[in-house]
Amino acid sequence: MEKRALPLFALAASLLLFGCDGASSSSSPSLSDESSLTQVEDSSSSESSLIDEEFIALPDGAWDPSDEVSEASVTGSLIEACIDFVFTVGESYRGTIDFGSAISEEGARIETTDNGVCEASIDGGNVTFTGTHAGETILRIYDADGFLYFRQRLTFHNALEDFAELADFIVNEVDHYESVMVPGLEFYFLSDSSGFVSGHDQGIIIDPTINFTYHFDAIVGDEFHLVIDQWQNQSAAQFTVVDINITRTGYACHPMASGGVLDYFVPVMVE
Known part of the structure; x- marks a missing residue:
C-alpha cells in the first residue's frame, strides 16, 4: 500500500496531540482548529554563524515538561514549540493563545529566560518571538492575574549559510x-549528492536499503530544497520520495511525495 502523504499542517497536528497531550492534559496547550505552522517573517540570517561552543544551554533541571500549567489553545509557532521544533536565530515567529471564553487575553504577560537567547512580546493573544542567540530558553505566558497558561522550552540554532554548510552538517555531524x-x-546522507533509507516502514523491513541521489535546488524561505534524482527502491516498502526539505538549522527534515510531507524527521547526531 502506498504510504499516504500528509500535508504539513496535518502532520504537525498529529505530532502535537501525540507529543504534548499524551503526557498530561493539564500541562499541555490544546490544538486550535485554525492552527498553522507558517513562519511569518523571512528575515535574513546572514549574521548567524555556526559556532557550537556559543550555544547557551539551560541549566540542568531548569526545564521540567511535567510541571502543570492551565490549559490554553494555541496556533502558529506556539504549536511548533510544543513539538520541539528548532527555530532559527534571527527569524521572527508568531502565534496566538486563547485562555478560554471566560478569561480575557488583555493584560497578558510573556516572559523568557533572561539569558539573551530570545526576545518575545504579546499583544492581547498575539505572540511574537525572535531568536537573538543560539541556545535554549523557556517561554512563559500568564494572564492578567498571573496564572500560567503556557510554558515551553524553545531551542534556537544559527542558520546554515549555504548548501556547502548544510552538506557538511548532514554528512559529518x-x-x-x-x-x-x-x-x-x-x-x-552519505555525501552532498547521495544517501540511503533503512529501517522499517509500517512494519515492512526495508531490505535492501533504498539508495537515492539528489541535488540542491534552492533555499526557499527557511528551508533548503533538495530534489531527488534517482530513487532506487527494491524493497517491499511502497513509498517514493521526490523532494527533501531541510530547515536552515538542519534540525528538521521533511521528505516529500507528490501529495505532501511523508514524515517529520529529526537528527541523531554523531557521537
Missing part, C-alpha cells in the same frame, strides 16, 4: 535522521 511519526525509519 548528523549520523542519520529518524522519523518521529514512524519510529524505525531512518534517512542517511
Whole structure:
C-alpha cells in the first residue's frame, strides 16, 4: 500500500496531540482548529554563524515538561514549540493563545529566560518571538492575574549559510535522521549528492536499503530544497520520495511525495 502523504499542517497536528497531550492534559496547550505552522517573517540570517561552543544551554533541571500549567489553545509557532521544533536565530515567529471564553487575553504577560537567547512580546493573544542567540530558553505566558497558561522550552540554532554548510552538517555531524511519526525509519546522507533509507516502514523491513541521489535546488524561505534524482527502491516498502526539505538549522527534515510531507524527521547526531 502506498504510504499516504500528509500535508504539513496535518502532520504537525498529529505530532502535537501525540507529543504534548499524551503526557498530561493539564500541562499541555490544546490544538486550535485554525492552527498553522507558517513562519511569518523571512528575515535574513546572514549574521548567524555556526559556532557550537556559543550555544547557551539551560541549566540542568531548569526545564521540567511535567510541571502543570492551565490549559490554553494555541496556533502558529506556539504549536511548533510544543513539538520541539528548532527555530532559527534571527527569524521572527508568531502565534496566538486563547485562555478560554471566560478569561480575557488583555493584560497578558510573556516572559523568557533572561539569558539573551530570545526576545518575545504579546499583544492581547498575539505572540511574537525572535531568536537573538543560539541556545535554549523557556517561554512563559500568564494572564492578567498571573496564572500560567503556557510554558515551553524553545531551542534556537544559527542558520546554515549555504548548501556547502548544510552538506557538511548532514554528512559529518548528523549520523542519520529518524522519523518521529514512524519510529524505525531512518534517512542517511552519505555525501552532498547521495544517501540511503533503512529501517522499517509500517512494519515492512526495508531490505535492501533504498539508495537515492539528489541535488540542491534552492533555499526557499527557511528551508533548503533538495530534489531527488534517482530513487532506487527494491524493497517491499511502497513509498517514493521526490523532494527533501531541510530547515536552515538542519534540525528538521521533511521528505516529500507528490501529495505532501511523508514524515517529520529529526537528527541523531554523531557521537
